[in-house]
Structure formats: structure tokens, C-alpha cells
Amino acid sequence: MTPDLLEQGAQRLEKRQAALQAGHFNTASGGRNASTGRVITPDEVDVTHGRILYLEDVNVSFDGFKAINKLSLDIAPGELRCIIGPNGAGKTTLMDIISGKTRPDSGSVFFGSTIDLLRYTEPQIAQLGIGRKFQKPTVFEQLTVFENLELALKTDKGVKSSMFFRLDSAQSDRLAEIIVTIQLADNVSRLAGKLSHGQKQWLEIGMLLMQDPKLLLLDEPVAGMTDEETARTAELFLTLKGKHSLMVVEHDMSFIRAISEIVTVLCDGSVLAQGTLDQVQADERVIEVYLGR
Template sequence: MSRLLQKNKKSSELQVILAAEDITVSFGGFVAVKGMNLKLLNRDLHFLIGPNGAGKTTMLDVICGKTKPASGSVKLMDGTELTRLKEHQIVRKGIGRKFQAPSIFAGLTVEENLALAAETRRLPFQAIRIRRHGARGEAMERVMLQTGLQDRIGERAGALSHGEKQWLEIGMLLLQEPQVLLLDEPAAGMTDEETYQTGRLLQEIATERSVVVVEHDMEFVREFAAKVTVMHEGKLLKEGTMAEVQADPRIAEVYLGTRGQANVETAER
């Protein structure tokens, strides 16, 4: 690769594609998020961590439109203000959200679940063709391979393991071609092997789009995070690499109530 191409690639990856600024969220007088700022770079694998009640999931809810902030803005690179849009409009703008519990159609096969997800990006006559003839496009074939579900396409989704269900839902989101993927504890409840495979899947996804992960498994964060943002009491506490975060004595105080070398191994969401 030429130096010019390398420079252009690096410049593209450093672009801010989503910026949340001064976000404040209140629930019945309780302020869950207080003036929070979050910038997401292109092709970023960005982990959002912090103790229970820090406001992490609420931030994802604000970005995807599930929760409207009392103040602040969330803008895409093209200037679109997401806080003014409804949830389905935000999806159309390229924001995909996955909640902690997998949301799939248990009675349908893996292939049928993926086909339904693909329909959201197709014209009506194309969707009818998929239903009638089971036509599979290159995107669906790729997602099957990416998620490791190519050998389970005829299986009912309800028969999959917990990890496979999570991968299926991620695959369904990928077929909607999001620019930004928001994931809430995607590795929760998985075996060690499934957790590792999930981390590798997220790394692969982040080569093409940006991924924000709310996570409490610090071993998982250490192994796979490119960037980490720590929240505490609804505010930004620290942002950087995992090594930089762990070296900050404030992080130990937040997680363990003591100062010293940060040990967030047992941190809870």
C-alpha cells in the first residue's frame, strides 16, 4: 500500500462519525446522565464501562432514540441531529441497537430470521421474492460465515445455544447495513469459547463500521477493546486505552472504593 493510501486510510479511520455532546437525562427527578460527552470514530471498537448505575445503557438508549435527553445533542458526521428523530428514523440513518437479551424469532430457522432482517433494506418486490423462493444474496451468505452460523441455517433459532442466538441477532443487525452498532453486554452468559469468538467477531465487524459495547467483563474488555470510556455517576470519568484506564487511581476508587493500581476484574455494570 502506498504512503498516500495509508495516510488516507488512517485519516478516514480518525473521522468522528458520531458525537454526543452535553447529554443530560432525567427520570422523575433522578439525573441518570449529567453533561456526558462521547465521540465515536470511524471503524472504532469502543467499550463503555463503569459501575452499576453509571449511565452506560442510558447513553446507548439516547443514541438509538429509545430515550430522549433533557438537553444535549447527538450528531452524525453529516450533521443529522438524532435527538430530533424517532427510533425507526434513526435505524434508517444507520444506527443499529442490540439489547442484552437476544431478540430473535425462535420458531423460525436461522435463514428465515436473516431473510426477515434483510427485508428491511429491500424494495417490497425483492422481499416477496425472498419469502417465496428463499433467495439468498451475497450479504446474507457473508453474514452466515461471519457469525459462524453457516452450518445451522436450517435449524430453528430457538434450538441454538445462547452464544449462537447472540451471533444470529448481530447478523440480523449487520444485514441492515448500520454505520454504528450499539451492543449491550453481548458476551453475557456465554462460555469462555463463545466469549472469545464474540470478541473476534466484534473486531472483524469494526474493520468496516463502528461498534460501541457496554460491558462489565473486564477480561473481555482488556483483550478486545481498542478504546475505553469509563462513566461514573452519569459523567465521563476517563477515556483512553485499557492500560491508561487501569493506571488511573480514580478508576480503582470508583470500582473498589480504594486508591491504588486499578483492579477492575470484578467490576459490575
């Protein structure tokens, strides 16, 4: 091996290991069935019954406070579902339950018809095909847009593999497609730290897409964005709908109107109302507790 190749490999290794030590990526190869130890892949999610996510009578309490109260909810494959509600309604706790961060006291949570999410850890749930994005963007600011997306690939991230990893043609095509989808084709070589707030949000969504999730959980994705960035994010989500299922928690009602089909309103840990945005905005209960008179 030439000195140049060794230096390139060392640089690649240093960047990858620094990023991995930050703890943003799970190195597991997949979710495991708790009873058999067999690796479960997103391709095995059974949606023949028309639901990719199903929660029934879920309850969660924290020190006597009922954060989630007999909550039932289901989402169809390819659906874009918006979740709204006042502060403390249980929106974040709902996402915590789905992603495995919080275990409910009781109830059922299924991914597709057969995968009981309560039997899996948070990293395993991510590998099963559920990607979560928090409100604050989490990207590797010292890496380029390209390197962030490359790092997010489902690959072996061991030391040796990191030194000699090269994208194959399918991975290159996938990465190129996602760069265009997230509207960062003109910034592919730019350091992530130099991006605007909205662009960082798009990059993190792109990093999730590199994992090829079936379901995306998105917490206040347009908070802090400019009007133009918000409009472009709406375009992005409408592009993703159908290919992926999306659950979007958001307070920006103009953004909700631009993207929503079905809106679920939470209050006191339960579903208060559900329907089109016009329907829930006309609901007296929603007006009382959330929209105001």
C-alpha cells in the same frame, strides 16, 4: 400458479407475518429529515470530520435523578469503543439516547457531522444506520437461521411482497457472507430456538448486519456465554471493527482487554476517565468507584 407455489407462498407469508406481528422489525423505508420529509440513507452519513457519533453536554433527569450529567463523547468511523462503569453510571441511558428511546433534557447528539439524532424517532434512527442489540437475544425461534437473516433484510415487508419475495444474487451473497461472519454456516437450516445462547447472540448480530448499519450499539453481548463463545465473540467484533463502528457496554474485563483500543469509563452520568484499558485501570478515580482497591 401451481398449488405447490401457492402453498409455499402461503407458508412464507404466514411465517413472515407472524414474525412481523411480534414487533421486532420496523417496516419504514428510511429515516426522514424532519424539516424536508426527504428520506435519509446511511450512505449520506458525513464523517469527513473524523467522527461518526458526537455527543456534547448531554443531560437527562428522571424524577429529579440526574442519569446523564453534561456528558460529552465522540467515536471515530470504524472504531470499537468499550464503555464500562458501575451500575447506575448511565451506560444504558447513553445507548437509549443514541437510539432515540430517551430524549435528553439538553445537549447535542449527532450522527456524523450533519444528522441531528434528536430530530428523529427511534425507528427512523435505526433506518439511518444505527443498530442496537440488547443483552437478551431476540430472535424468531420458530424460524431457521437462514429465515431470520432473510427477514432482517431491508425490503418491503407488505403482504404481497412477503408472499413472492425471493433473494436476488446480491442479497444472497450478502446473506452468505454474514452467515460465515457470525460463525453459523453449519447451522443455516437449524431453528433459532435450538441454538445455544451464544449462537443466538451471534444470529441477532447477524440480523443487525443485514441492515448494513454504520454504528452498532451492543449491550453486554457476552453475558451468559461460555468461555469459548466469549472468545469467538471477541474474534467476531475484531472482524467487524473498521467496517462498522461499535459501541460495546460490558462488565467482562477479560473480554474488554481482548477487543478494546479506547475505553470510556462512566460514573454518575459523566465521563470519569478515558484511554487504553491499562490507563483507565491505573486511574485512581476508576479504582475508587469501579474496580475497587
